[in-house]
Amino acid sequence: MEAFRSFSRPGEPPSIGEYLGKERIVGTPALRKEGVAKVRGSARYIDDISFPGMIFGATVRSSIARGRIQKIEFGEGVIWDEFIVVSAKDIPGENAIALINKDWPCLAADRVNHPEEPILLLAHPDRHLLPKAVAAVRIEYEVLPSVHSMEESERGDVIVWGADNVFKKFLIDNGNVDAAWDQADFIVEGEYTTGAQEHLYIDNNGAIAAYTPDEGLTIWGSMQCPFYAHKSLVCLTGLPEDKVRIIQVETGGAFGGKEDYPSMIGAHAALLAMKSGRPVKIMYDRMEDMVATTKRHPSRTRIRTAVTKEGKLLAADIDFTTDGGAYSTLSATVLSRGTIHAGGAYYWPNIRVRSKALATNCPPHGAFRGFGAPQSLFAMERHMDRVASAIGMSPEELRRRNFLRPGLATATGQKISEDVNLEHLLARALTISGYSAKRERFSRENIRAKKKKGIGIAAFLHGSGFTGSGERYLNSVAGMDATAEGKLRVLVSSTEFGQGTNTILCQIAAESLGIDYDAVEMAPPDTGIVPNSGPTVASRTSMIVGKLVHSAAIGLRQTLQASGLLGESWTTPEFCEAAKTHVAKYGALRSDSRYEPPVDVHWDDQTYRGEAYAAYAWAVYVAEVTVDMLTYGVTVDDFVAVQEVGRVLNPTLATGQIEGGVAQGIGYALYEKVQWERGRMANGQMTNYIIPTSQDIPPIRVFFEEMPFGHGAYGAKGIGELPMDGPAPAILNAVSHATDTDFNAIPLLAEDICLRLALRQTVPVEAVAV
Amino acid sequence: MRSHPAEYDFASPGSLAGVLERLDSEPGEWLPVAGGTEVMVQYGAGRLRARRLLNLWNIVDLRQITETSEHLSIGGGCTFAQLRGHVSVQEHFPLLAQAASWTGGIANQNRATIAGNIVNASPAADSPPALLVYEAELELISARGTRRIAYADFHLGYKKTALQPRELLLAIHLQKRFAGWFRYAQKTGARNAQAISKICVAAVGKLRDGRVEALHIGMGAVAPTPLRLRKTEEALLGTILTEDAIANGRRMLLTEIAPIDDIRSSAEYRRQVAANLLEDMLRNFAAKGNAA
Amino acid sequence: MSRQCFSLHVNGECRMVEAYPMERLLDVLRDGLGLTGTKEGCGEGECGACSVLIDGELVNSCLVPVAQVNGTEIVTIEGVAAGQHLHPAQQAFLTCGGAQCGMCTPGMIMATVYLLKKYPQPTSDQIREGLNGNLCRCTGYMRIFEAVEKAAVQGQGE
Structure with missing residues (x-):
C-alpha cells in the first residue's frame, strides 16, 4: 500500500504539470464498480424489483395524431371494478411534465397532439390482464388536421403549437456574411438531412412508485436524471419537496433516452400508486418503448459557403432546422447545441447560423447522445467534402487549411485557448488508416468494380458540459462522506447507465483522498441522500462533476487533517480508521463542493456570443466502406477514431465509450430508419428497426491524444457524446467517394443507393432516345 | 407480454401418433408448435389467434435425417442448427445448409425447424428457394395416412398452403442428383445477421457444350409465395449465356416476379436487385460452368 | 386452462x-x-x-x-459461476470492459459459454457469428470480442 504524497497546497488547484504521471488510480483501467454484479446477473434493474402488494400499471394512448377527445367508453369483456383507473382529473397538482416549459401534459385531458399520447392509466394485480383492458377502452375523437413534416410545419397552414409552430429560434451572426459572396471564387450550396433515431437501450423504460401520506412518494426508476424527475413530480403532485424521493436503480442503457421520459413514467406510476394506495410498477415492453418514447430530432441543414480557389473558407450561411415533435420538451437546448456546432471545427471569418425547432404531430423528440451536434456536424462534414470537390482540392487539404487553432475564434466568438492541434490529429488518423494510398487506389479500381470501395473522413469537435450559462444555472453540488464503518462514499446525483460514472468518480475520489480504489463506493443515487450534482447528460460527468468530487474529496481530507485524526501520510486502513473515528466523535464526516464557473467564461444568451463551452473534445475519424453494386448494400470495413478528450481517466471505459458511440453512429448512418405513418413509428420492433449486430461492425480502432484540461478532474474533458458526431459524415463521405455520387441524407439504406445509382444508369439511355 | 397464458390450451401428446390423433379428432382446432420461434413471437405480441397449441418439440420421429445413396430425408422437426451441421446436407445440398445458416441468430437456429419455416409460408423465408431448386418433395401425414407433394406445388398463395388441417409436414425428401452442378445463393437483408430477407435467391444449373442444359432458380420475397422462376429458366434453356441471353433473362425475370413495398424494402429495389442477382448468377454460371 | x-x-x-x-x-x-x-x-x-x-x-x-x-x-x-469463483467468461467480460450497461451481459455471457463449448479456440468469424443473436447497444462489440478471446485463452488452463 502506497503512502499518499500530497500534491497540492490547500486552497490552490494543482497545475496540470503536477498531475501527469503521478496518479496511482486515475488513468488506470480500474474495474467497473458494479461490474461483478453485472457479469453475475445479480445487478437489479427496474423490472427485477418488486414489492409486497405491488400491482401493475399500463397506459391507454391516443390512436390519432391530433384531435379532441369526445368520449371515453370502457368496453365489454373486462371486469372494470378490479382496475384502478386514472385520468387527468386525478392529478393533484399541475398536469405537466415540468422541463424547460410546462406544455407537455402528463395525461391528455381533452385534446391529443400526437399518436401514443397518454390519456388514461390502468392498474391491476395481474399484469397479463392489462393489454386486453387497454385495448377495451374505446376513445372517440374529433379529428383535427395534423402536421407531419418540417416543411408542412414551417408553411404554417395548420398551426399545432403556439402562434407559428416554432418552439425556438436562434441566430448566430458573426462578421459580415452578405459581403463575402462577392469575394468568393466559388459558392457551394447544399442541403443535408438526418432522420430520427431510436435509442434502443436494451433495458426498456420502467418505474415503480409507492405512496403513503406519512412517508410521501417514492419513485424507483431506470433513469439518467433523478432531480429532473423530482422537480417534475413535485409540480405534478403538489407535495412538498421533502415528500418526494427519486431513486435511480441499475439502468441498462440510456443514451439520452432516459433524460426526460422517466419523469413521465414516474408520474404515471405515482398517480396510480396514490389512487390505489399500493406500490405500482409500470414496465414498458419493447414496442411501447419504441413507439411512445423519444427519438433523436430529425433535421434539415442548408449550407451556403463562400470559398477562394486556394481553399480558404470566407463565409457560411447556415439554416439549421429540427423537428421537435408535438411538445417543446428539450427541443430548445438540443437546437442550441446543434446551432453552436453547425460551423464545425473550422474558422469562419464570417458566419451566420439561423436555426429553428418546429412542432409536428409525432411524439416529442428528445435528448440523444450528441444532442443536436450529430445533426449539424453531419451537414458540415458532408459539405466540406462537396466544397473540396467543387474547388478541386482534396478533402483533407481543405480541412487542414481551415481548422480552428489556438487563438482563432468559433462561430460564437469563442477564442480557442486549449492547445488543440487538429492538423496533428488529422495526420495521425490519415497515417493509421492508410488513407492517402487507399483513396488513390480505390478511385482507380472502382471504375469497373462490382464492389466499389471508398474512404472518407470527418473532423469535428464536441463541447463538454452544458451550453453557455447552463452550468452556472445548474449550480451543481457534489459531496463525499464517510459511513460509521469508515467507508468513503461519493455523493452525487450523477447516475451510472453503462458509461462508467461509478467507476471514474470513485477513481477520482480515491486518487484525491490518497486511498485505494476499493475503499471508495458510491452512495445510492437517491434524491433523499445525495445532493443535486445536475443531470447525467451533456458529457459533463467526468469534467464538471468529476472536478466537484475532486474538490469535495480534498475538503474531506483537509477536515480529517484539521481534526488531528490524519497526519501527513497514511495508508488506506489508516485513512478509513480516521474517518470512522471522526464519524464516531463528531457524528458525521462530510464535504460538499459547489460548482464555480471559471472566471474566463462569459456567455451572452441574447446575442449567442461568448464561451459556449468551457472545453471541447476534438476528433478526426476515418471510415472505409464497400458498396456492393449488386445489392447496393454498404459495409463498413475499417474505422479509425483519433481524438483528444483531455486526460483519459480510465482507458478501458474510454475506449468502450468511443467504440460504442461509433457503432451507434454506424447504425445512424446506414441501418436505423424510423418509418413514420402519420406521426406514429410503424416499425417499433427490434425485428424491423435494424441496429448493427456483431457481424456488422468493422474493427473500430481507437486512439487518444491526451492534453489535460485545467478545469476538469485530473485534466478530463467530456467524452460520451463525441463519438456519435463523426461516423455518419465519415461514412457518407466514403460512400460518396466509392460511388462518385453525392449522398446527403441519413439513414442511407440500400434502397436509397439503388434508387440513385440505378436511375443514373438509365439517364444516358434516355438521352439517346431523345 | 401482451397475451394471458391462462387463455391458452397446450397439449403435449408426446408422440407423433398422439399429435395426429388430436389433429384428426378436432381438425383446425389445434396449432402445432415446435421451436416456437414464430408462434411465440405472435403470442408475445398479443397477435396469436390460435388458443390451443399442440406440442411437437422433441418428437423423435420428426427429428431424424435419414439417407440412402440416392435420397436424403429430413424430418420436419429438424432444426436449422441440425441442418447446417449435417455432413450430407452440406455435401449434397449446400444451398440448404447455407440457407439454414442465414435463418435467424444462433439461438433461434437451435429452435426453429425446417417444417415450421415451410408451413409458416413466409414469402421471405430463406430455405424455400433452396428447396425449390433441389426440387424437394414434401411428405404430409395425417392419422389417415401419408401423401407426397412436390414442394413447388405446396404454396398456393400468400400464407396459403396445400397442408390440410388434419395434416402435419412429416418430412422433406431430396434426391442426391446435383453433384457437379453449378450452384449459387445470395441473400440481401438489412444487415449481416438476423435479418429477414429483402431478396433471397438460390440456383443450380448445368452447362453442356457451353449451352444451358439445366437451370433451376428459386427466389424469395419477390412474390406472394416463394417462387421458382420457370419462365426465366425456360428462356435460358439451350442458350449460350451471351450478353443478349443475360439481358433476356433479366427481362423474363421482371415479368415473372411481383414484389411489393413493405416495411422491409421497396418493390422498386426488389425488382432491381432481383435482376442484378440473376445477372450475377448467370455470369458466374457462364464463367464457372459446372462447379465440380 | x-x-x-x-x-x-x-x-x-x-x-x-x-x-x-x-x-x-x-x-x-x-x-x-x-x-x-x-x-x-x-x-x-x-x-x-x-x-x-x-x-x-x-x-x-x-x-x-x-x-x-x-x-x-x-x-x-x-x-455460470462456481460459487464465488467467476467463470473465465465472466472474469474476461469484467476485465476487458465487455459489460457496460449490463443488460445484454447475461445473455452475451451465455452465448459465450455456449460458443466456447463448441469452439474452445474460436476464430474471429466464429466469435462474430456466435454472438450474432445477442444485441449490444453500448460497447460496439469490440470489448466483447476481446473478452471472448481472453476467456478462450483462460479457459484452456481450466
Missing part, C-alpha cells in the same frame, strides 16, 4: 414450478424462481438478452413455453 406442475433442473437444482403451460420460460425463471439475471429486451427472440442453455443448447427463453422444458436441464447466468 389451469396451472400445472413442471419440474425443471435449474442450475443443478431440481425446481418444481406451478405455471400455465404457455407461460414463457423467461417469466417462470424471473417471476417464479426469482432468477432475474435473465433479462427481457424485446420479447421476440431478436436481442438475446434472455438467452439460457436448455440441455446445453443456447435458446431465447422468451420464445419457449414452460411446458416444453419440463424435465430439462437449464443453465442461467446465475449458474
Whole structure:
C-alpha cells in the first residue's frame, strides 16, 4: 500500500504539470464498480424489483395524431371494478411534465397532439390482464388536421403549437456574411438531412412508485436524471419537496433516452400508486418503448459557403432546422447545441447560423447522445467534402487549411485557448488508416468494380458540459462522506447507465483522498441522500462533476487533517480508521463542493456570443466502406477514431465509450430508419428497426491524444457524446467517394443507393432516345 | 407480454401418433408448435389467434435425417442448427445448409425447424428457394395416412398452403442428383445477421457444350409465395449465356416476379436487385460452368 | 386452462414450478424462481438478452413455453459461476470492459459459454457469428470480442 504524497497546497488547484504521471488510480483501467454484479446477473434493474402488494400499471394512448377527445367508453369483456383507473382529473397538482416549459401534459385531458399520447392509466394485480383492458377502452375523437413534416410545419397552414409552430429560434451572426459572396471564387450550396433515431437501450423504460401520506412518494426508476424527475413530480403532485424521493436503480442503457421520459413514467406510476394506495410498477415492453418514447430530432441543414480557389473558407450561411415533435420538451437546448456546432471545427471569418425547432404531430423528440451536434456536424462534414470537390482540392487539404487553432475564434466568438492541434490529429488518423494510398487506389479500381470501395473522413469537435450559462444555472453540488464503518462514499446525483460514472468518480475520489480504489463506493443515487450534482447528460460527468468530487474529496481530507485524526501520510486502513473515528466523535464526516464557473467564461444568451463551452473534445475519424453494386448494400470495413478528450481517466471505459458511440453512429448512418405513418413509428420492433449486430461492425480502432484540461478532474474533458458526431459524415463521405455520387441524407439504406445509382444508369439511355 | 397464458390450451401428446390423433379428432382446432420461434413471437405480441397449441418439440420421429445413396430425408422437426451441421446436407445440398445458416441468430437456429419455416409460408423465408431448386418433395401425414407433394406445388398463395388441417409436414425428401452442378445463393437483408430477407435467391444449373442444359432458380420475397422462376429458366434453356441471353433473362425475370413495398424494402429495389442477382448468377454460371 | 406442475433442473437444482403451460420460460425463471439475471429486451427472440442453455443448447427463453422444458436441464447466468469463483467468461467480460450497461451481459455471457463449448479456440468469424443473436447497444462489440478471446485463452488452463 502506497503512502499518499500530497500534491497540492490547500486552497490552490494543482497545475496540470503536477498531475501527469503521478496518479496511482486515475488513468488506470480500474474495474467497473458494479461490474461483478453485472457479469453475475445479480445487478437489479427496474423490472427485477418488486414489492409486497405491488400491482401493475399500463397506459391507454391516443390512436390519432391530433384531435379532441369526445368520449371515453370502457368496453365489454373486462371486469372494470378490479382496475384502478386514472385520468387527468386525478392529478393533484399541475398536469405537466415540468422541463424547460410546462406544455407537455402528463395525461391528455381533452385534446391529443400526437399518436401514443397518454390519456388514461390502468392498474391491476395481474399484469397479463392489462393489454386486453387497454385495448377495451374505446376513445372517440374529433379529428383535427395534423402536421407531419418540417416543411408542412414551417408553411404554417395548420398551426399545432403556439402562434407559428416554432418552439425556438436562434441566430448566430458573426462578421459580415452578405459581403463575402462577392469575394468568393466559388459558392457551394447544399442541403443535408438526418432522420430520427431510436435509442434502443436494451433495458426498456420502467418505474415503480409507492405512496403513503406519512412517508410521501417514492419513485424507483431506470433513469439518467433523478432531480429532473423530482422537480417534475413535485409540480405534478403538489407535495412538498421533502415528500418526494427519486431513486435511480441499475439502468441498462440510456443514451439520452432516459433524460426526460422517466419523469413521465414516474408520474404515471405515482398517480396510480396514490389512487390505489399500493406500490405500482409500470414496465414498458419493447414496442411501447419504441413507439411512445423519444427519438433523436430529425433535421434539415442548408449550407451556403463562400470559398477562394486556394481553399480558404470566407463565409457560411447556415439554416439549421429540427423537428421537435408535438411538445417543446428539450427541443430548445438540443437546437442550441446543434446551432453552436453547425460551423464545425473550422474558422469562419464570417458566419451566420439561423436555426429553428418546429412542432409536428409525432411524439416529442428528445435528448440523444450528441444532442443536436450529430445533426449539424453531419451537414458540415458532408459539405466540406462537396466544397473540396467543387474547388478541386482534396478533402483533407481543405480541412487542414481551415481548422480552428489556438487563438482563432468559433462561430460564437469563442477564442480557442486549449492547445488543440487538429492538423496533428488529422495526420495521425490519415497515417493509421492508410488513407492517402487507399483513396488513390480505390478511385482507380472502382471504375469497373462490382464492389466499389471508398474512404472518407470527418473532423469535428464536441463541447463538454452544458451550453453557455447552463452550468452556472445548474449550480451543481457534489459531496463525499464517510459511513460509521469508515467507508468513503461519493455523493452525487450523477447516475451510472453503462458509461462508467461509478467507476471514474470513485477513481477520482480515491486518487484525491490518497486511498485505494476499493475503499471508495458510491452512495445510492437517491434524491433523499445525495445532493443535486445536475443531470447525467451533456458529457459533463467526468469534467464538471468529476472536478466537484475532486474538490469535495480534498475538503474531506483537509477536515480529517484539521481534526488531528490524519497526519501527513497514511495508508488506506489508516485513512478509513480516521474517518470512522471522526464519524464516531463528531457524528458525521462530510464535504460538499459547489460548482464555480471559471472566471474566463462569459456567455451572452441574447446575442449567442461568448464561451459556449468551457472545453471541447476534438476528433478526426476515418471510415472505409464497400458498396456492393449488386445489392447496393454498404459495409463498413475499417474505422479509425483519433481524438483528444483531455486526460483519459480510465482507458478501458474510454475506449468502450468511443467504440460504442461509433457503432451507434454506424447504425445512424446506414441501418436505423424510423418509418413514420402519420406521426406514429410503424416499425417499433427490434425485428424491423435494424441496429448493427456483431457481424456488422468493422474493427473500430481507437486512439487518444491526451492534453489535460485545467478545469476538469485530473485534466478530463467530456467524452460520451463525441463519438456519435463523426461516423455518419465519415461514412457518407466514403460512400460518396466509392460511388462518385453525392449522398446527403441519413439513414442511407440500400434502397436509397439503388434508387440513385440505378436511375443514373438509365439517364444516358434516355438521352439517346431523345 | 401482451397475451394471458391462462387463455391458452397446450397439449403435449408426446408422440407423433398422439399429435395426429388430436389433429384428426378436432381438425383446425389445434396449432402445432415446435421451436416456437414464430408462434411465440405472435403470442408475445398479443397477435396469436390460435388458443390451443399442440406440442411437437422433441418428437423423435420428426427429428431424424435419414439417407440412402440416392435420397436424403429430413424430418420436419429438424432444426436449422441440425441442418447446417449435417455432413450430407452440406455435401449434397449446400444451398440448404447455407440457407439454414442465414435463418435467424444462433439461438433461434437451435429452435426453429425446417417444417415450421415451410408451413409458416413466409414469402421471405430463406430455405424455400433452396428447396425449390433441389426440387424437394414434401411428405404430409395425417392419422389417415401419408401423401407426397412436390414442394413447388405446396404454396398456393400468400400464407396459403396445400397442408390440410388434419395434416402435419412429416418430412422433406431430396434426391442426391446435383453433384457437379453449378450452384449459387445470395441473400440481401438489412444487415449481416438476423435479418429477414429483402431478396433471397438460390440456383443450380448445368452447362453442356457451353449451352444451358439445366437451370433451376428459386427466389424469395419477390412474390406472394416463394417462387421458382420457370419462365426465366425456360428462356435460358439451350442458350449460350451471351450478353443478349443475360439481358433476356433479366427481362423474363421482371415479368415473372411481383414484389411489393413493405416495411422491409421497396418493390422498386426488389425488382432491381432481383435482376442484378440473376445477372450475377448467370455470369458466374457462364464463367464457372459446372462447379465440380 | 389451469396451472400445472413442471419440474425443471435449474442450475443443478431440481425446481418444481406451478405455471400455465404457455407461460414463457423467461417469466417462470424471473417471476417464479426469482432468477432475474435473465433479462427481457424485446420479447421476440431478436436481442438475446434472455438467452439460457436448455440441455446445453443456447435458446431465447422468451420464445419457449414452460411446458416444453419440463424435465430439462437449464443453465442461467446465475449458474455460470462456481460459487464465488467467476467463470473465465465472466472474469474476461469484467476485465476487458465487455459489460457496460449490463443488460445484454447475461445473455452475451451465455452465448459465450455456449460458443466456447463448441469452439474452445474460436476464430474471429466464429466469435462474430456466435454472438450474432445477442444485441449490444453500448460497447460496439469490440470489448466483447476481446473478452471472448481472453476467456478462450483462460479457459484452456481450466
